[in-house]
Amino acid sequence: MKNSSLRYGAEVADALRAGRPVVALESTIISHGLPHPDNIRVAREIEDAVRATGAVPATIGMIGGELIVGLDDAQVSHLASAEGVAKLSVRDLAVAAARRADGATTVAATSAVAAAAGIGVFATGGLGGVHREANVTFDESADLTTLARTPIVVVCAGVKSILDVPATLERMETLGVTVVGYRTRRFPGFFITDSGYELDWAVDSPEQIAEMIAAQAALGATAGATVVANPLPVDEQLDTALHDRTLADGLALLEQNKVTGKAVTPFLLSYFHSATEGASLATNVRIILRNATLAGQIAVASAARA
Ligand code: PSU
Numbered sequence: 242m243k244n245s246s247l248r249y250g251a252e253v254a255d256a257l258r259a260g261r262p263v264v265a266l267e268s269t270i271i272s273h274g275l276p277h278p279d280n281i282r283v284a285r286e287i288e289d290a291v292r293a294t295g296a297v298p299a300t301i302g303m304i305g306g307e308l309i310v311g312l313d314d315a316q317v318s319h320l321a322s323a324e325g326v327a328k329l330s331v332r333d334l335a336v337a338a339a340r341r342a343d344g345a346t347t348v349a350a351t352s353a354v355a356a357a358a359g360i361g362v363f364a365t366g367g368l369g370g371v372h373r374e375a376n377v378t379f380d381e382s383a384d385l386t387t388l389a390r391t392p393i394v395v396v397c398a399g400v401k402s403i404l405d406v407p408a409t410l411e412r413m414e415t416l417g418v419t420v421v422g423y424r425t426r427r428f429p430g431f432f433i434t435d436s437g438y439e440l441d442w443a444v445d446s447p448e449q450i451a452e453m454i455a456a457q458a459a460l461g462a463t464a465g466a467t468v469v470a471n472p473l474p475v476d477e478q479l480d481t482a483l484h485d486r487t488l489a490d491g492l493a494l495l496e497q498n499k500v501t502g503k504a505v506t507p508f509l510l511s512y513f514h515s516a517t518e519g520a521s522l523a524t525n526v527r528i529i530l531r532n533a534t535l536a537g538q539i540a541v542a543s544a545a546r547a
């Protein structure tokens with residue numbers, strides 16, 4: 242991706258030029274992952290959480306066919322509210338540009354754009370991954386293959402249990418995506434603190450992650466992403482019985498309604514939010530804000546080394 246094909250918000254352009262810390266943020270969680278109108282408020286809160294650490298937020302998305310690094314408030318509100326905002330993974334970017342589309346970027350597309358812009362840290366909620374029954378449907382998010390070739394640190398709370406968690410971990414291993422737990426060696430399960438799966442590595446501080454970024458750059462050979470998995474504290478996780486019930490019902494509805502392709506993730510997320518009467522939404526928001534804070538701290542620590 243050519244850096245010259247991107248447009249920058251003024252504040253982000255200044256920060257990048259001056260070597261100040263910047264955190265990339267995705268827009269698909271806003272347009273397709275959270276219900277309207279809460280999504281507008283949450284989008285602002287995410288940016289505020291990044292700012293509180295001293296870093297500059299760069300929410301990424303497409304407006305009228307242009308990829309923007311650092312959407313302004315009106316542009317974010319537009320992507321949060323308008324009908325027909327496309328969900329853009331990497332393969333959609335060129336056609337959406339040619340069609341002058343408005344679109345929200347997924348983890349895959351946001352990572353690719355952020356890396357091209359020279360941003361090293363990205364905060365989101367949960368990654369896409371391998372769907373249950375992917376052995377039949379082949380439904381594996383392009384987030385994984387993109388992260389395999391994109392040098393960026395992605396702070397997330399693991400993947401949602403709507404996915405096949407162990408298969409997702411295996412694929413990240415195969416693809417060369419580094420996964421480290423933040424102060425834990427248990428892989429988080431998004432709404433749930435512990436997915437039940439073990440990680441090889443834990444990191445203890447933003448400074449240690451900044452050191453890891455520098456070490457990776459020095460190694461040169463590795464061009465893949467590092468996933469920093471940041472679990473919710475146990476006392477903040479979604480009630481596990483409610484979680485398990487909702488998941489089972491959501492998966493059954495998916496089957497009954499024959500939902501496939503890129504509609505699968507938004508369908509299940511929206512089912513969770515309505516079936517838990519907002520409990521999963523509140524948890525989801527907490528997760529994103531915590532990740533935005535940690536990503537900001539990592540960007541600040543990383544800029545301090547440079
Ligand atoms: N997982 C979540 N919430 C989300 C998404 C994933 O818990 O909002 C969004 C992200 O933008 C992610 C995308 O990149 O869904 C993955 O979609 P798919 O499975 O179609 O690749």
Ligand code: MN
Pocket residue numbers: 380381382383502503505
């Ligand atoms: Mn898919």
